[in-house]
Amino acid sequence: MSKSLSRVRAALAAAGEVVEVLEMAEATRTAAEAAAAAGCEIDQIAKSIIFRGEASGHVVLFLTAGGNRVDPARAAEVAGQPLGKADAALVRAETGFAIGGVAPVGHLRPVTGFFDPRLLRFDRVWAAAGTPRHIFAIAPQRLLQITGARLAEFAG
16 A cells, blocks of 8 residues: 555544545546546545645645636635645645645645635545545545635635
8 A cells, every 4th residue: 555545544544534445447636537436526526736835835735626726816815825836846745645646634744725615515525545546535524624724715
């Protein structure tokens, strides 16, 4: 088992959340791929969008519904700092995950996060489990609680 997947499982277990992590036959790097693999609506995919906080120098996580696009200006406003592109090295160094498999939990260091209210419309959502082929389902309210993210309107 990959270290990334192990960290996600451990973080969920530490939060008292029992979930089944599924390994998909196909890649789930995009929301559309993940929705097709999970057999759910695209907005049930809790995609992890990462920016670099220009003031902090650290990553900022935006958990958004799969069909949404993060509006950079609105995201910067809710983050309270200008945001830039987070390169693969920064994402890996701070979250421990490769782009395309960034999980909402199990990061190497605490990450500031924001949560799309659209995800709360569903009984369950699907999120990356630390690799491009592993996903898990969870109640969005629990995901919000476990991640410590703040509800915010940042989609365009």
